[in-house]
Amino acid sequence: MASKLKRAYVCSDCGADFSKWQGQCGECRAWNTLAEVRLGKAAPAARGGFAGAADGQISTLAEIELAEIPRITTANSELDLVLGGGLVPGSAVLLGGEPGAGKSTLLLQTLCALAADHSTLYVTGEESPQQVAMRANRLGLPTDRVEIMAETSVEVICATAEQRRPKILVIDSIQVMHLDEVSSAPGSVSQVRESAAMMVRYAKQSGTILLLVGHVTKDGSLAGPKVLEHMIDCSLMLEGSSDSHFRILRSNKNRFGAANELGVFAMTDRGLREIANPSAIFLQRGEEVASGSVVMVVWEGTRPLLVELQALVDDSHLGNPRRVTVGLEHNRLAMLLAVLHRHGGIMVGDQDVFVNVVGGVKVVETSADLAVILAVISSFRNQPLPRQLVVFGEVGLAGEIRPVANGQERLREAAKHGFTKAIVAAANAPKKPLSGMQVVAVKNIAQALDALS
Numbered sequence: 001m002a003s004k005l006k007r008a009y010v011c012s013d014c015g016a017d018f019s020k021w022q023g024q025c026g027e028c029r030a031w032n033t034l035a036e037v038r039l040g041k042a043a044p045a046a047r048g049g050f051a052g053a054a055d056g057q058i059s060t061l062a063e064i065e066l067a068e069i070p071r072i073t074t075a076n077s078e079l080d081l082v083l084g085g086g087l088v089p090g091s092a093v094l095l096g097g098e099p100g101a102g103k104s105t106l107l108l109q110t111l112c113a114l115a116a117d118h119s120t121l122y123v124t125g126e127e128s129p130q131q132v133a134m135r136a137n138r139l140g141l142p143t144d145r146v147e148i149m150a151e152t153s154v155e156v157i158c159a160t161a162e163q164r165r166p167k168i169l170v171i172d173s174i175q176v177m178h179l180d181e182v183s184s185a186p187g188s189v190s191q192v193r194e195s196a197a198m199m200v201r202y203a204k205q206s207g208t209i210l211l212l213v214g215h216v217t218k219d220g221s222l223a224g225p226k227v228l229e230h231m232i233d234c235s236l237m238l239e240g241s242s243d244s245h246f247r248i249l250r251s252n253k254n255r256f257g258a259a260n261e262l263g264v265f266a267m268t269d270r271g272l273r274e275i276a277n278p279s280a281i282f283l284q285r286g287e288e289v290a291s292g293s294v295v296m297v298v299w300e301g302t303r304p305l306l307v308e309l310q311a312l313v314d315d316s317h318l319g320n321p322r323r324v325t326v327g328l329e330h331n332r333l334a335m336l337l338a339v340l341h342r343h344g345g346i347m348v349g350d351q352d353v354f355v356n357v358v359g360g361v362k363v364v365e366t367s368a369d370l371a372v373i374l375a376v377i378s379s380f381r382n383q384p385l386p387r388q389l390v391v392f393g394e395v396g397l398a399g400e401i402r403p404v405a406n407g408q409e410r411l412r413e414a415a416k417h418g419f420t421k422a423i424v425a426a427a428n429a430p431k432k433p434l435s436g437m438q439v440v441a442v443k444n445i446a447q448a449l450d451a452l453s
Contacts, residue, residue, distance in 0.1 A: 009034040012189050015230070035189035069256060072167075072209070075113040078265060078274040079106070081301075082236060082249050084257015087168070090207045091256065092200045094174075094228065096214040097238035102247055102265070102272050103213050105139070106238065107170050108132065109271050110211075112141040114168055120145070121166035125152040125176035139271045152186065154179050154195045158202050166208060171199065173213035174228075192228060200231050229253060239360065240267070246281065247272060248360060251301065260364065261301025279306035279417060282359040289387045292379030295419070296371035297392045297410035298363050304406065304413040306390070308358040309368065311375035316352040327357030328368065336372050336395060343399025344373070344445045348380060367404040369395035370423065370448060377449070385452070386421060390414040393425040399445045403427035411439065423451050 008017045011034055016027035024031050071086030080086050087093070097103045104127075111120050124132055129148050136143045147164065151157055154177050161169055171177065177195040178186040185191065196212065203210035212232070229235050233255045240247035249263040264278040275281055283295065283306055292311040297304050316322065325333050333355055341347050355372060357363055370393035378385050392410055394402040404410075407428030414422060415437045422439045429441035442448045 008037050010037050010189050037190045074110045076274055078263035082251045082261045082263040084254050087209045088256050089209060090204050092203050092210040092232040093234040094212045094214050094232045095236045096216055098216050101238045101240050102267055103238055104172055106272050107211055108136055111170055112146055115145040118167040120168045121164060122146060122148045122170045123157055124150050124172050126173060152176050152178055154198050168209045170211045175215050196228055196231055258301040282307045289384050291382050291384045292375050294371050294375045294385050295390045296368050297390055297414055298365060298367055299406050304410045306417055307361050309371050309375050310356045311379045312354040313348055313351045313376055313379040316350055321350060322352045324354045327362050328355055336369055339395055339397060339399055340373055344449060366394040367392045388420040390419040391423045401425045401442050401444060
């Protein structure tokens with residue numbers, strides 16, 4: 001009797017799988033996110049044990065030969081930085097972003113630059129080859145060596161790549177690709193998962209660099225199953241608002257480099273142009289610094305970044321005062337305001353508090369705690385902070401100022417940009433004085449308040 005085709009139901013948000021459909025995911029508690037995935041027929045087990053179990057080769061870690069990972073530079077320093085030094089042969093890279101962010105433009109620029117020394121293949125599933133050629137011509141890119149194909153069948157793409165043997169393969173985008181053996185529509189959980197799995201397997205076996213383009217959903221997360229991020233080696237997200245020509249490329253996962261690395265680009269009529277000094281872009285302040293503004297030093301991947309943080313404290317006319325954050329975690333602001341009241345003696349419970357990180361940067365580390373508190377105090381008292389002041393440090397629930405990683409590198413970056421005073425945790429104070437900078441070491445919120453006077 002023929003074996004039945006097995007089915008599973010996978011959550012598109014967290015990647016958890018279940019044997020039967022249900023309205024709510026049992027792992028992430030999201031509603032209506034389970035989609036059917038056909039697993040195929042299972043091979044019968046060999047009699048008396050597992051088939052092929054004795055064929056596996058085992059070695060110790062000491063016997064494995066260590067070699068430097070070869071990389072291919074993209075002629076774009078910001079992209080190479082986010083990738084960890086360049087593209088690794090046989091790796092799979094996923095580039096996500098909102099429509100119009102510049103995903104296709106960035107990959108087309110990269111592919112045209114690499115085509116001079118490497119064989120490339122651009123597979124477009126959403127645009128016609130004429131549209132891609134028009135974009136490349138508008139950007140002034142060399143197009144004589146870039147091969148292009150309009151196709152959405154994964155079987156045809158892999159067969160063509162097997163013949164052409166490209167060193168770099170771009171798929172734009174993974175949401176429109178499909179496998180004939182999967183009955184669901186393109187863009188579904190089953191199609192995205194199985195299509196990506198087949199192309200990643202081909203990239204690993206052939207040593208081809210696979211670049212996948214992915215779309216984002218309305219809530220800003222990557223479309224398709226969450227397990228797609230586990231299948232690839234590097235996950236990049238291109239962020240940018242429609243009212244700004246700056247784009248931020250962030251590494252969410254990287255097996256060959258630092259995660260949370262950040263690269264900054266500017267969208268121009270010639271495509272995406274790299275910004276060599278992002279701190280100078282985020283520090284474009286006015287002639288007079290208003291109250292509630294302070295500069296902090298955050299650590300993004302492998303380098304420090306100077307960013308302006310603004311706070312606005314105003315009388316609230318609502319029963320529940322508002323707490324609004326842009327670029328920071330909302331719950332952390334509520335915690336810092338409670339610490340400020342308990343250990344700093346400043347009550348803002350009846351005030352609306354708005355906090356914004358200038359430039360669209362999202363701060364995920366705790367080094368911004370001290371900057372948030374000092375900016376809130378500055379706005380509440382309507383007293384501007386010194387223009388050449390830089391601040392960083394983590395604030396604990398007991399009101400203590402805790403040190404953060406890479407403190408010396410942060411201070412040197414601030415001094416390089418002309419800042420003359422810094423308020424940091426006592427453990428981050430340099431052992432030797434920095435030329436041209438006064439470093440004020442504080443242990444708690446009370447000492448930080450005294451440093452402002």
